[in-house]
Amino acid sequence: MRIDILTLFPQMFDGPLSESIIKRAQAAGLVEIHLHDIRDYSTDKHRHVDDYPFGGEAGMVMKIEPVAAAIDDLKGQRHYDHILFMTPDGERLCQKMSNQLSLAGNIMILCGHYKGIDYRIREHYITGEISIGDYVLTGGELAAAVVVDSVVRLIPGVLSDEMSALTDSFQDNLLAPPVYTRPAEFNGWRVPDVLLSGNDALIAEWREQQAYERTLRLRPDLLGPDTSAPSAKPHRKKNM
Ligand code: 6GU
Secondary structure, eight states: OOOEEESOOOGGHHHHHSSHHHHHHHHHSSSSEEEEEEGGGOOOOOOOEEEOOOOOOSSEEEEEHHHHHHHHHHHHTTTOOOOEEEEOOOOOEOOHHHHHTTTOEEEEEEOTTTOOEEEEEEEHHHSSESSSSSSOOOOHHHHHHHHHHHHHTSSSSSSOOOGGGGGGHHHHHHHOOOOOSSEETTTEOOOOGGGGGGGEEEEHHHHHHHHHHHHHHOGGGGOOSSSSSGSSOOOOOOOO
């Protein structure tokens, strides 16, 4: 997979994309992530990328020319399966969207800033608009990093088998069960006995029940509209 990110602040991605699993995915050649500074596409002598809005609202708007030039430049080099715009009024990111995006070959992500972007960009170039939640960030960069992280970890080969994305919270609409490691007792706080029992079937059953109970208590919305009916209990895939 190749991901091209268009931004006014490429350095905001230094941390999230150069550590841990995402770093290893790039080193292993499983994903290429390219950052493009939109300012490099500005042709005006002060390298302006924003301007006052028509109609006189407050705040600055990202200009169409440099953004269009950047997108056209990249589109001229390869086909993009998705050209995404990060914006708080976009579709809320969820695991299903990340799963779908992880199947793509080439993705372009445009990060908005200031009061918004000239709407013609959104009308004529953008194929999908994504928000990461109902709150406002100073720009789309942190949100884009979240999208990239959630998508890249789903690319086959990025996670080892023991980290398998199949058992993630949300992958099957259930929150993950609690996990513990040694020591079995700390400050008098004991790990649940069943996990020390060595009985795999019992442990699997306990995990399934914990996942269901935690989801019912913390995120009943994930279980659907009718969680009181016994039939609403979802079938959980057994860990492989
Ligand atoms: Cl994608 N951008 C901004 N600026 N704020 C957000 C967001 C995106 N998603 C949630 N809040």
